[in-house]
Amino acid sequence: MSILAFSSDSIYTYADVLAWSEHERWEILEGVPYSMSPAPTIRHQEVVGALYRIFANYMQGKACRVFISPLDVLLTMGQESDEQIQTVVQPDVFVVCDKSKLDKRRCKGAPDLIIEVLSPATVRKDRREKFLLYEKHGVKEYWLVEPDSKLITAFILKEGQYGRPNIYSDEEGMKTSIFADLTVNLAEVFADIEGEEDPI
Secondary structure (H helix, E strand, C coil): EECCCCCCCCCCCCHHHHHHHHCCCCECCCCEEEEECCCCHHHHHHEEEHHHHHHHCCCCCCCCCCEEECCCCCCCCCCCCCCCCCCCCCCCCCECCCCCEEEECCCCCCCCCCEEEEECCCHHHHHHHHHHHHHHHCEEEEEEEECCCCCEEEEECCCCCCCCCEEEEEECCEECCCCCCCCCEEEHHHHCCCCCCCCC
16 A cells, blocks of 8 residues: 555545546545555455455345445535545455445445454554544444464454453354354354465
């Protein structure tokens, strides 16, 4: 994820994103735009796909829905217009249980669960900037997935803050605070990982 060469004095919004090339992916973090490049690796996509399958299979017949990037998530503090929204993200995987937040092209409001799969190009944003933004906007649960280490760090929102994280390895089953009867088999999530270093 690399910062765009735009004016450091300007604040960009979702309306700007809509005006940029539809062939490129963008995020805006509190008015600062970022290009979503380079493209993800095979390893990254294997993990994203495994997590999506687990949640999609579990959610059959349920009200909640699971999505994968690229899909815009607009984090708002109320009923802002496109010209006022200054934070737009594209999480790797996210779960939404309030269907009123969804329309044909985007999610407007905080998802219940967001999962980011780390790579060297995104780790700083995912661990710091996005962590603070997801906490601020009320994302109930936030997972950071480390494909190389085969670890997942999970933060659960309590009284408006993420407390001490829970850390899980590929040898464990992982629970989520959102779905009490779901156990995520991490051996399945990391099953196709071969261990070579990520080139990104």
